[in-house]
Amino acid sequence: MVRSMTKICYLVGTAGSGKTMLTSSLQRYLITKGASLTTINLDPAVKYVPYQADVDIRDYIDFDQLIDEYKLGPNGAMIAAADLVADYINEIREDIEELGESSSLVLVDTPGQMELFTYRKSSIKVIESFSRDTSLLLFLFDSALIVDISGFLSINLLAMSVQIRLDIPILHIITKTDLLKRHQIETVLSWREDPYEAIEELYGLTREFSLQTGQMIEGMGQVPLIPISALSGEGLELLGAQISRIFEAGEDWSI
Numbered sequence: 016m017v018r019s020m021t022k023i024c025y026l027v028g029t030a031g032s033g034k035t036m037l038t039s040s041l042q043r044y045l046i047t048k049g050a051s052l053t054t055i056n057l058d059p060a061v062k063y064v065p066y067q068a069d070v071d072i073r074d075y076i077d078f079d080q081l082i083d084e085y086k087l088g089p090n091g092a093m094i095a096a097a098d099l100v101a102d103y104i105n106e107i108r109e110d111i112e113e114l115g116e117s118s119s120l121v122l123v124d125t126p127g128q129m130e131l132f133t134y135r136k137s138s139i140k141v142i143e144s145f146s147r148d149t150s151l152l153l154f155l156f157d158s159a160l161i162v163d164i165s166g167f168l169s170i171n172l173l174a175m176s177v178q179i180r181l182d183i184p185i186l187h188i189i190t191k192t193d194l195l196k197r198h199q200i201e202t203v204l205s206w207r208e209d210p211y212e213a214i215e216e217l218y219g220l221t222r223e224f225s226l227q228t229g230q231m232i233e234g235m236g237q238v239p240l241i242p243i244s245a246l247s248g249e250g251l252e253l254l255g256a257q258i259s260r261i262f263e264a265g266e267d268w269s270i
């Protein structure tokens with residue numbers, strides 16, 4: 016049996032936001048900290064995975080064959096593949112089971128197009144087949160998309176949408192911080208506390224909606240926003256500590 020206390024982190028974010036690379040660096044970081052870790056690739060269309068995928072959906076779903084067999088375009092094939100994932104949940108559970116003790120923490124790298132994991136019913140089945148109580152979303156804010164206020168508010172809305180849809184605890188992560196200047200990171204973090212000064216510069220309906228979004232951001236309360244560079248490793252320690260805190264496992268990853 017997959018242990019009922021198996022803790023699962025789903026990495027979710029817009030296309031190219033850094034899910035795969037963060038999975039890779041987080042895997043390396045947590046293993047050095049003594050975590051007993053399993054890493055799952057749930058993206059059937061990915062060609063190259065830069066980490067050791069202990070469980071891989073590509074062992075069950077052949078993306079190119081789906082395209083050929085059903086004469087699908089790339090998006091149609093992605094939808095078909097995303098829906099098929101739920102059919103293989105028992106196999107995935109068995110794969111994790113076979114890994115035995117190394118399955119107390121599981122990282123799940125989700126498909127490139129975020130809406131496939133977030134909004135299709137198969138993902139809900141995947142989450143429920145483990146346990147909501149021991150699941151955590153790591154929602155990635157691509158740093159390239161949030162350096163202006165409208166981008167920042169839009170991605171916050173997306174994060175809220177994902178949380179509403181999947182209904183599990185969430186951590187927010189700014190990715191690729193090595194590409195930002197320090198003052199840009201500080202500005203983005205300050206918008207989380209108070210976005211209103213920046214919103215004042217907007218006009219019309221955009222300003223109205225942005226003000227309402229600002230109120231929703233205030234309502235998110237204590238959800239941490241953690242700046243991370245998967246490239247340099249900056250922020251991984253803080254992320255590890257936050258994951259640990261959420262799962263109430265303290266700092267001892269071998270538990």
Ligand SMILES: Nc1nc2c(ncn2[C@@H]2O[C@H](COP(=O)(O)OP(=O)(O)OP(=O)(O)O)[C@@H](O)[C@H]2O)c(=O)[nH]1
Pocket residue numbers: 028029030031032033034035036037058125126127128190191192193194243244245246247
């Ligand atoms: N500079 C820098 N580049 C990064 C970082 N993380 C990811 N990238 C780059 O961003 C691009 C996308 O990264 P991925 O990890 O593939 O992103 P993804 O969200 O898995 O992408 P899809 O699965 O295709 O949606 C790649 O070119 C990475 O090299 C980072 O921390 N710093």
Ligand SMILES: [Mg+2]
Pocket residue numbers: 034035036058061124125126127
């Ligand atoms: Mg990826």
